[in-house]
Amino acid sequence: MKSILRFTSLRFASKYFAILKTQLLNTLIYPADLAARSVSILIFVWVFINLWSVTYRAMGQDQIGGMSLRETIWYLMLAEAIVLSKPRLAQNISAAVKDGSIAYLLNKPYNFLLYQISIGIGESITRLPFNLIAGGALVWMAMGPPPDLGAFPLVLIAIALGWIIDFLIAALIGLTAFMTEEIAAFEWIYAKFLLLLGGLLIPLDFFPAWLKQIAQALPFAYTIYGPARLFVHPSVEYFIALSVGQLFWLISLGIGVALWYRKGTAWLTINGG
Amino acid sequence: MMKKEITFLLHLWRANLIAAMEFRVAFLSQVIGMMLNNALYFLFWIIFFDRFQNVRGWGLNEMFILFGIVAVGYGAGVFLFGNVMQLADVIATGKLDYYLSLPRPVLLHVLASRSLSSGLGDFTYGILSLLVAGVASPDAIARIILGAIFSMIVFLAFMTLINSLGFWMGNATMLAFQAGNAMLTFALYPITLFDGTGKFILFTIIPAAFMGAVPAELIRAFDWFTLAQLFFAALVLLALALFVFRRGLRRYESGSAIQIQS
DSSP, rough: OHHHHHHHHHHHHHHHHHHHHHHHHHHHHHHHHHHHTHHHHHHHHHHHHHHHHHHHHHHOEEETEEEEEEHHHHHHHHHHHHHSSSSOOOHHHHHHHHSHHHHHTTTTTHHHHHHHHHHHHHHHHHHHHHHHHHHHHHHHHHOOOOOOGGGGGHHHHHHHHHHHHHHHHHOOOOOOOTHOOOOOHHHHHHHHHHTTSSSSSGGGSSOOOHHHHHHHHHHHHHTTHHHHHHHOOHHHHHHHHHHHHHHHHHHHHHHHHHHHHHHHHHHHOOOOO | OOOHHHHHHHHHHHHHHHHHHHHHHHHHHHHHHHHHHHHHHHHHHHHHHHHOOOOOBBBBHHHHHHHHHHHHHHHHHHHSSSGGGTTTHHHHHTTHHHHHSSSSSSHHHHHHHHHTTTTHHHHHHHHHHHHHHTOHHHHHHHHHHHHHHHHHHHHHHHHHHHHHHHHHHHHHHHHEEEHHHHHHHTTSSOOHHHGGGHHHHHTSSSSGTTTHHHHHHHSSSOOOOHHHHHHHHHHHHHHHHHHHHHHHHHOOOSSSOOOOOO
């Protein structure tokens, strides 16, 4: 019985791994497109270098919120790389609902949401190195070398878990299209939560204590702030605490998405065909 | 001739508005959603200036004015001429055929054929931001109108210019996306953050200073030199955009995609 279970769960996992791999290869076919997309990170990083250099100088301090200027810029570069590497999953789901193609996707021998998440991870994995190289090169030239890279494998694990949290929230937003059809406004607002409470524009350490506490209790901080902070201040203790928090949000959001999905598919009406 | 074109433009805008009103909930969700989106973004500056007070002469009030004028200029631009964000795609996919087959000014017709509802949200938010900054006197309103018109022209001209490169490149969609992204990002940051090369770029290659910082300066304190600077920059960019689009149009070819607009 046990071996049958192991066999079916392995087949289950290998199916989604194959989808992930296909998407990864699909994206890699267009390296010029990947490189062109990396221009965005150069723009943002350049603005951040100017903004925070002037701010640190104006404050006359070496450290703000326990972070030096160099650490802040490396933090912001990684935060941008995490966000710019992920696809707009909510939009893909909503598009499938709006144009009716979901009717063809739902009866395929895979779970629609796991399919979308596998595609999302496949795409993100290919985009991340390009963004890291472009952004990292600029920061290195302007600010000096990155913090200790020994813990980078742990950072990659934290980034991957953070992406899955983000995809689950994006799925919640995308599935809202079952009821509202138009989800652009929800997507914008979520993006702004990431920008602010996720620590994309400013490290949460620069917030007033009360706001930092609130932001750290929300899932947004586990997608960006957590991995980026681990990158500049690596420690096993922080990695463990971060992973526990990420797993908590993965499970909670996973349950939420499953329930929302069941309700949404019951609601679904397709016109024509 | 001019009157005929203005009437045509008014008819296009009316048709866009009627089309948007067909989906009233979606329209309102985009307008209100964008206002909320901008408000959430601006929280960053509130937190930033609460902690750091003043950065090279810029405080929260200056940011309200800058954000306000960029939002008004950009919002009006994409609400009235929404296709400016998709012009490269229109060129690449041969959709210009439809516009070329009609006896109307091609560029004007393409740009005004689409309206982004979210632009109205940006526009309204921008006005609110300027009101919060305390610029509400009659002469300040005149300066806001002037600044917003120039900000809009600079944005539209720059985007038309970049998108028109698609006539030579084949597909300039990604370039246009990145250029638009850069223009908006830089326009929303205080100009005093940038020195030397940075400032040079923002006044020339990516003229974001003429979309944000210079109109904001005009609103803060009227000065003939600032107005002349803005006027000259808008005029040059507009002339350049029209020139490049017209030259590009001569090179345009497609596999005949004339079809009825749905």
